[in-house]
Amino acid sequence: MSAPRPVIAVAGLGIESSTFSPARTEAAAFHPERGAEVLTRYPFLAPGKPLRAAADWRGVLVGKALPGGTVTASAYADLSGELIARLGELGPIDGLWYDIHGAMTVEGLDDAEAELLARIRETVGPDVIVSASMDLHGNVSRALVHLTDLITCYRTAPHEDAMETKERAARNLVGQLAGGGPRPVKAWIPVPVLLAGEQTSTRIEPAKSVYAAVEEVAAAEGVTDAAIWVGYAWADEPRNRAAVVVTGPDEAAVTAGAERLAHGFWDARHAFAFVAPTGALDDCLDEALASLARPYFVSDTGDNPTAGGAGDVTWGLRQVLARPEFQDPSGPTVLYASLPGPAAVDRAVRAGVGATVTVTAGAEVDDRHAGPLTMTGVVHAVRHGDRDAQTEVVLRVGSIYVILTRLRKPYHHEHDFTDLELNPRTADIVIVKIGYLEPELFAMAAGWKMALTPGGVDQDLLRLRHHRIRRPMFPFDPKMPAPDLTARIVASSNGPLTGPEE
Structure with a gap:
């Protein structure tokens, strides 16, 4: 008799929110999908696909909005409240795929994705395995890494691998559940660099080579996945900066991989340039x-x-x-x-x-x-x-x-x-x-x-005058000392969160 398929829920809210724009984003902008319709978002979960057959997938609520201004507190309360309620109605689950962007700013919150995931954890319990997929322009706090078990992001900008990344996150989750081993080790390194996406396109160097190294690290023995986040430059929040996370069963392997990627990004900081000629x-x-x-x-x-x-x-x-x-x-x-x-x-x-x-x-x-x-x-x-x-x-x-x-x-x-x-x-x-x-x-x-025109996503970052990001930060502090780029091993999601939010 074959073992029962794991039950996996799919949930998430995604938007890039500029705090330098006066716009506000309401709930309708997320075009939320619910229940079975959630699964229709993902071609790799279509009936007959191997990944669909590998688990009992349960859509909860997934909403993705066009990038815009800060999400209103009421919109977030409505959407997150419905998501949590629907999740609670599912009953026991084995895994959750958290499909987000990673740069959502909500009125009154500085780390909205981690806050939502904490509420999800309270609903589903500490033993559920969580895999997150993100945009590389998202932000990765220690709290978000702690609350996930597996976490990955796009490897191209423009994002030609968006669906491939989502499938990888889902496949990693299925693999972890099927293997039944201990939770993955997570090596996280915040990198004090905050640049616009137009300065870090993988079409050109140095981002092309910096991101090519991600696949090499991800393919190493003892590593499940590797990712570099550029971060989101147009939100003024303490979590906003570049970050590296490498996950896998081998602590030495994920540590070495994370430190390689973090040093590669930091060492290239002066070489990042706009992807096209610029001017007035x-x-x-x-x-x-x-x-x-x-x-x-x-x-x-x-x-x-x-x-x-x-x-x-x-x-x-x-x-x-x-x-x-x-x-x-x-x-x-x-x-x-x-x-x-x-x-x-x-x-x-x-x-x-x-x-x-x-x-x-x-x-x-x-x-x-x-x-x-x-x-x-x-x-x-x-x-x-x-x-x-x-x-x-x-x-x-x-x-x-x-x-x-x-x-x-x-x-x-x-x-x-x-x-x-x-x-x-x-x-x-x-x-x-x-x-x-x-x-x-x-x-x-x-x-x-x-x-280079004015607006809520002005490419001249210094002109925007961030005041809440962690300093020193490149390029705001061009002569800053070299940062500590040693890997921080973040506690398992079913254990206590330790270490400062550096």
Whole structure:
């Protein structure tokens, strides 16, 4: 008679929250899925897949929000309360897969993911094995490592291995439960470096080599998994910094692997650079106009909604609209994505495609850098039903095609444009509120520059004036002494937490 399959619950809340944005995130933004629908998020847990057959998987509640502002206390209370209640209704479980991002800031909390996991532990008991999967831009406190048994994160930025990482976390959990051995040893090293994701992309050196070492360490005898977190630069919290965690059955192996990765990251700190050439927005536009490369992409980085920006900063679009080169419809074709403006969208929808309208949009959330923007243009396209934007409108102003949205939306894929009857491949200039270009746009771009613009995810970190992060910290303290990068062996999750939160 075969042994019963282990019962594994799946739960988690994920968002990147900028504390430098005035925006607030409510519960609906997480688009929470519950029960059996949770499992449909993961192709590797589809019926018939080997991993699905290896355990009795039970969806609890998983919600993932577009990066944004701090989560309200009421939203967190509602979502976490429901998650805990649903988990309590499951009965005994053997394992829990904690699917999170790792950079969620909640009003009144400094380590929201660890706080939620502590509540989960109180519900399921100390003997349940927990495996966490995270974004490499998450933050890893000693408390979070203590409360997990296995923990891993993405190894690429942009995150082309997101689903692979989730599958690895689930597979590690199944393997641990099947093996029945002692809990893994966890070696954690906080690294006092805090850099933007655009400075640590694995497309280029030194991050390319720093992260290549992760797979080498993970493949070593006595190691189950290895991970480096860059941390999240746009939240001002004590836990925010880079970190290394290596897990496995052999303390000597995980210690050596963690120290190798931590020293590799620290030693490379001065070599990290932006993934693309940077400059002021006007300078980027000058270069784009002078270049023969088409399409030429410009990243409007300071208000990037996929890093936590409010998305409605009008500063960048205001500068673009003021350029004389784009005043006439026969000028260079420019696509601008995007600017939220619910009233503007409603007015354009009522007017219909082909109508000339005057609308005002933006700066309803983040008006610190420029106020609402009034534009007169021709309605080029209208689209309803987008998961993030809800309704999208394209307004042609001179030779600029401005995408207006009911709610903010990231533009990462070619179809995001072609669905709106726009062709980014034949455009002269494509301006996107983004940091590093996501894979489809990167492959399409003949030229690219990152504009250092203002907003809640300003790439000039020193300009943001963090005051709650642990100091000294590179690059805020460039002449700081070398830190202690010896591995801290963190106690098992069913034992007491020991050691300071360094």
